Amino acid sequence: MAVLTADQFAGVTLLKDEPLSKYTYTKTGGPADWLAFPETVAQVQEIVTYTHDHQIPLTVLGNASNLIVKDGGIEGLVLILTKMKKITVSGNLLTAQAGAAYIDTTIVARDHSLSGIEFAAGIPGSIGGAVFMNAGAYGGETKNVVKQATVLTPAGELETLDNAALDFGYRHSAVQDGKMVVLDATFELTPGDFDQIKAEMDDLNARRAAKQPLELPSCGSVFKRPVGHYAGKLIHDAGLQGYTVGGxxxxxxxxxxxxxxxxxxxxxxxAVIRHVQETVLAKFGVQLETEVRIIGRD
Ligand SMILES: Cc1cc2nc3c(=O)[nH]c(=O)nc-3n(C[C@H](O)[C@H](O)[C@H](O)COP(=O)(O)OP(=O)(O)OC[C@H]3O[C@@H](n4cnc5c(N)ncnc54)[C@H](O)[C@@H]3O)c2cc1C
Known part of the structure; x- marks a missing residue:
């Protein structure tokens, strides 16, 4: 594996052994060997191509709101795309760069009286993470509103994938299988009424604040919804609320x-995840699968 240096890529500072706990929503996770915050598509493309050609492991993160980075950190180079956050509107089409916050994107849509992504008003991820995960809430899903996304292939080639090619499913997209990097997404929205859109977003945010522990670090819903069940109800019924290991x-x-x-x-x-999975399996015969991505070295 080639050795990187702090000034390997023009205009991009590489931070060495940077603790990822500074950036993750759970406030956990060990260091990235190298961490960078690219600001342009050209920079991302150069980095993807270089790391591919030199077999340097590359991990791309957005807002790190759906992740547990293991305590050993991440090998190779980690890119956080939050500096690439431009959002533009043209008619009914809204294009957001991968690092734009989904929440900010919904606010721009609202301010242009465009309807369709109200459901995402409180999803704390980035657009890249939302496309990767097909993020959804309150009956809405990213797949219902994305017209297309610009991606880089693992070799660094630019491609535009339309909605069908993105192959969205429950918390799934083709980006996961193809190990692609999302650069932007274009949403096809419908003209609506500002007041109605705002009321809907405010209502969803109030419902979220009432139900979710937003005052503490977390990574959102840890488990996928098992067919025919709700993960939260199974965990509640198993008497696991309050179960604690360390912090x-x-x-x-x-x-x-x-x-x-x-x-x-x-x-x-x-450890908490394992215990919850084992207990729910033993009590109800349901295998809970994690929705949150667990990545990095032990
Ligand atoms: C309080 C709270 C509430 C939440 N509520 C919801 C909810 O209602 N609905 C929901 O669906 N999720 C929810 N989440 C989870 C999370 O916000 C979403 O899954 C979100 O889409 C993740 O985006 P992110 O930018 O944080 O991704 P990250 O956590 O940074 O990354 C998640 C995965 O996406 C990949 N990825 C990120 N960016 C890119 C990119 N540009 N290109 C390629 N791959 C990329 C990463 O490699 C990683 O595998 C919640 C989380 C929290 C903490």
Missing amino acids: AQVSTKHAGFIVNIGQGTAKDYQ
């Missing part, structure tokens, strides 16, 4: 969340 705790407010109540580590999170 990671099954939220007492929302059973589907695991919150960091102190100096929680990724190992604490992993």
Whole structure:
């Protein structure tokens, strides 16, 4: 594997051994060997191509709101795309760069009286993470509104994928299978009424604040919805709310969340996840699969 240096890529500063706990929503995770915040598509393309050609592991993150980075950190180079956050509107089409916050994107849509992404008003991820995960809430899904996305292939080639090619499913998209990097997404929205759109977004945010432990670090719903069940209800019925290992705790407010109540580590999170999975399987015969991505070195 080639060795990187801090000034390897023109105009991009590489931080060495940078703790990822500074950036993750759970406030856990070890260091990235190297971490960079590129600002342009050309920079991302150069980095993707270089790391591909030199077999340097590359990991791309957005807002790190659906992740547990293990305590050993991440090998190779990590890119966080939050500096690429331009949002533009042309008629009914809204294009957001991968690092734009989904929340900010919904606000721009609202301010242009464009309807369709109200459901995402409180999803704390980036557009890249939302396309990768097909993020959804309150009956809405990213797949219903994305017209196309610009991606880089693992070799660094630019491609435009339309909605069908993105092959969206429940918390799934082709980006995952193809190990692509999302650069932007274009949403096809419908003209609406500003007041109605705002009321809908405010209502969803109030419902979220009432139900979710937003006052503590977490990674959202930890488990996917098992067919025929709700993960949160199974966890609640298993009496697991409040179950704690170190600083990671099954939220007492929302059973589907695991919150960091102190100096929680990724190992604490992993131990709570395992215990919840084993207990729910033993009590109800349902295997809970994680929605949150667990990545990095032990
Ligand atoms: C309080 C809270 C509430 C939440 N509520 C919801 C909800 O209602 N609905 C929902 O669906 N999710 C929810 N989430 C989870 C999360 O916000 C979403 O999954 C979001 O889409 C993740 O985006 P991100 O930018 O944070 O992705 P990250 O966590 O940074 O990354 C997630 C995955 O996407 C990949 N990825 C990120 N950016 C890119 C890119 N540009 N190109 C390629 N791959 C990329 C990463 O490699 C990683 O595998 C919630 C999380 C929290 C903390």
